[in-house]
Amino acid sequence: MSEQRNPFAEFGSLQREKNPQRRGVAFERLLLRLFRLAGLRAEINPTISLPRQTDLIASYGEQAYLIEAKWEAKPVSVDVVDSVESRLRRTDPSVVGVVISMSGFSKTCLEEVVRKRGERTILLVDSNDVKACMSDRSKLIRMLRIKQQRLTRMGEIWFHDPVPDQKSYFWGSPEDDHVSLVTTDGTPIPWVENRTEGSSPIFGSLSIPIDQPSQHGMASIKLFPDVRSLDAVKQLISYLHESGKCDGGFRWTLTNRRLAWHGVGHASLLAALERENKDNILAARGNPGITLHCHGIAVDEFWNLSADIYEATEADNCDLSFVMQECPLDMTRFHQITDTFGSWWESRMSWDYGKDFTFGNIEPGIGLEVTGYLVSNSATYGSEASIIGVLARNPFIDGNPFPKGISSPWREISEILCHAAPYRGWADRLGRYYLTHWVHAEAAGATVVAFEASRRSLFPTRDSR
Numbered sequence: 001m002s003e004q005r006n007p008f009a010e011f012g013s014l015q016r017e018k019n020p021q022r023r024g025v026a027f028e029r030l031l032l033r034l035f036r037l038a039g040l041r042a043e044i045n046p047t048i049s050l051p052r053q054t055d056l057i058a059s060y061g062e063q064a065y066l067i068e069a070k071w072e073a074k075p076v077s078v079d080v081v082d083s084v085e086s087r088l089r090r091t092d093p094s095v096v097g098v099v100i101s102m103s104g105f106s107k108t109c110l111e112e113v114v115r116k117r118g119e120r121t122i123l124l125v126d127s128n129d130v131k132a133c134m135s136d137r138s139k140l141i142r143m144l145r146i147k148q149q150r151l152t153r154m155g156e157i158w159f160h161d162p163v164p165d166q167k168s169y170f171w172g173s174p175e176d177d178h179v180s181l182v183t184t185d186g187t188p189i190p191w192v193e194n195r196t197e198g199s200s201p202i203f204g205s206l207s208i209p210i211d212q213p214s215q216h217g218m219a220s221i222k223l224f225p226d227v228r229s230l231d232a233v234k235q236l237i238s239y240l241h242e243s244g245k246c247d248g249g250f251r252w253t254l255t256n257r258r259l260a261w262h263g264v265g266h267a268s269l270l271a272a273l274e275r276e277n278k279d280n281i282l283a284a285r286g287n288p289g290i291t292l293h294c295h296g297i298a299v300d301e302f303w304n305l306s307a308d309i310y311e312a313t314e315a316d317n318c319d320l321s322f323v324m325q326e327c328p329l330d331m332t333r334f335h336q337i338t339d340t341f342g343s344w345w346e347s348r349m350s351w352d353y354g355k356d357f358t359f360g361n362i363e364p365g366i367g368l369e370v371t372g373y374l375v376s377n378s379a380t381y382g383s384e385a386s387i388i389g390v391l392a393r394n395p396f397i398d399g400n401p402f403p404k405g406i407s408s409p410w411r412e413i414s415e416i417l418c419h420a421a422p423y424r425g426w427a428d429r430l431g432r433y434y435l436t437h438w439v440h441a442e443a444a445g446a447t448v449v450a451f452e453a454s455r456r457s458l459f460p461t462r463d464s465r
Contacts, residue, residue: 014071027071028055031100034133037244038140039333040065041340060141061332065123066091067098076101078108081122088120096148097122100130114155123147124157131163179249179264181391181417183372186426191263191272192372192391195412200260202295203417204450205249205389208302208439218357219327220443221334225341227318233292233307234270236320236341240296240303241266248297251417253446256290262417264374269294293446300324304444321444323357356442358402365434368392368453371415373429385426390418390433390453402440418453431455 014030017023028044035042035058042058056067068084070076076099084097097120099105104126113122123144133140143160150158181189194200227233240246252269254261263269289310296303301324308317322334374389396410418435437452 020072023071024069027102028069031056031067031069031130034130034137034140036242038133038137039243039336040141041336059336061335062094064092064095065098065144066095067100069100071102073103075104075106076109077106078112081109081112081116084122085116085120088122093120096144098125098144099123100125102127102130110157113157114151117151117155121148121152123151124159126159128160128162132160135163177265177267179374179376179388180268181264181372182375184370189372189391190268191261192415192417194260194262194414195258196255196260197412198255198257199291199447200253200255200262200413201447201449202251202253202293202304203262204251204295204302204439204441204448205297206419206421206437206439206450206452207248207297208441208448208450217325219324220356221322221324221328221331222444223320223322223334223337225318225320225338227307227315227341230273230309230313230315232341233309233315233318234273236318236337237266237269237294237305239337239340240305245298245303246296247299248302250297251295251448253293254290255293260413264417295446295448302441302443302448304441304446304448306445319444323441323443357440359437359439360402361437362435365436365454366395368395368418368433368435370433374417374420375426376423387420387424387426387429389420391415392418392433392453395435402438416449416451418451420453420455424455 014023014026032042032044040058040060042056044056055069058065058067066088080099084099088095088097099122105124113124129143147158150156183189246266250266252263263272289308292307292309294305301322303322306319307315309315370390370392372391373387376386376388394413394416433453433455435451436454439450441448
């Protein structure tokens with residue numbers, strides 16, 4: 001599993017790196033992560049300006065950026081600007097050049113960029129600009145626009161004010177990179193199997209951003225990609241994962257007409273899809289196929305994805321929906337998904353006032369029979385593995401836990417996955433857990449059910465049977 005990093009500490013390690021080549025490669029990957037988290041499409045070593053090599057290419061909407069990254073001992077000279085300009089001449093006139101230098105720029109370099117701004121636009125980014133964007137990734141797009149406006153309109157080169165190192169700020173690597181399911185003694189579990197007579201819910205996290213939907217409403221961006229293969233579905237999920245759309249968690253469910261498999265983490269889903277022939281998870285030839293439901297959480301929104309998979313390689317009926325509490329004014333990031341994955345049947349936005357998004361309390365709490373744990377090894381919670389969820393016997397065999405009008409196949413489900421509050425270290429995992437809260441959300445043809453299990457020493461309960 002990848003470790004969650006402090007980006008400013010990573011800067012320090014790059015400064016101490018004596019091998020320029022290793023430092024350069026690590027710096028490019030740090031910038032790639034930053035650009036993707038900021039909402040841009042980005043890739044390393046693109047072919048945009050062949051035969052010349054380019055470090056990065058990034059785009060936001062119709063605007064593309066050709067990026068050269070430098071971390072050297074001396075300020076960048078005018079030769080680097082000339083090299084970038086030469087590569088720009090091999091691209092569309094709308095492409096903007098960007099030179100990122102951690103050691104600053106020479107005076108002649110600054111003068112040359114201003115002098116040639118009427119021919120090709122080249123933006124200069126220094127260490128303060130990079131640090132400012134790492135402390136707040138939403139600044140990156142706005143910063144590039146300001147730099148371009150200042151340069152083209154006024155002939156000025158603008159840099160961000162100095163930014164102090166923020167040693168407490170952790171790099172937002174996806175939460176699902178650090179989590180796994182284990183038994184009560186710590187043995188890894190690849191996924192959880194339940195019986196089903198049809199569809200089965202995704203067991204989500206209580207961090208799902210839903211707040212008073214009946215009063216304020218929820219915006220839903222619905223996309224219907226024309227995805228026809230399992231590989232294309234995997235690519236779409238990986239794109240969402242790498243773009244920061246799983247930073248708050250990722251859960252998945254595979255169902256056929258008899259069984260359902262529930263898992264956590266992007267890597268475990270890919271492993272399950274790869275093992276279909278060995279474990280018969282995906283449909284064999286002639287069988288009706290399976291349905292895949294995925295659920296991811298970002299900072300202020302969540303998304304669901306559904307797709308039907310046939311004969312292990314074919315896919316159809318792909319549905320992707322993003323749900324948030326405010327109507328987005330900038331739809332560029334959604335357009336980028338459609339641009340990346342080709343043709344789409346349709347896309348639309350709707351507004352919901354609580355019909356598909358509800359939540360409530362369970363009083364008194366229901367005692368749970370714990371069968372396993374959801375464990376996180378993220379450095380955010382310390383050096384010891386943390387319990388962030390529990391796997392338990394289904395306490396709703398004899399009844400539906402939700403209000404009238406909300407139904408799920410609870411009689412067939414043998415185990416449920418619950419969010420745990422508060423988080424506890426592995427050594428402190430034992431004790432009595434009680435089901436106290438729930439969230440129910442429907443989007444993209446998938447149902448997300450999030451339970452919260454609290455552990456308290458004194459708590460009025462009704463034990464599960």
